[in-house]
Amino acid sequence: MKEAHPTIVVLDGHTLDPGDNPWDEIAALGALAVHPRTPPDLVVERARDAVILLTNKTRLDAAALGRSRGSPSSPSWRPATTW
DSSP states (O other), rough: OSSSSOOEESSSSHOOSSSSSHHHHHTTSSEEEEEEEEEEGGHHHHHHSSEEEOOOOOOOHHHHHTTTOOOOTSTTOOOOOOO
């Protein structure tokens, strides 16, 4: 099911954009929340409602993914393509 305005969360915006790349094109796709850095104890809280989750350096381990909104135990979960 495609959401009209998905929630997009960036967990480590500082490493993805040190200040020279605007987020405008991504923000046009949905509700965008950019966190400069995310410590391990806030990963689940910040990722919980994300439909799209962007990260560069923030570690996403099985425990964190299992407690997020679209976890593998959820019937709507589908693996995303990663690069």
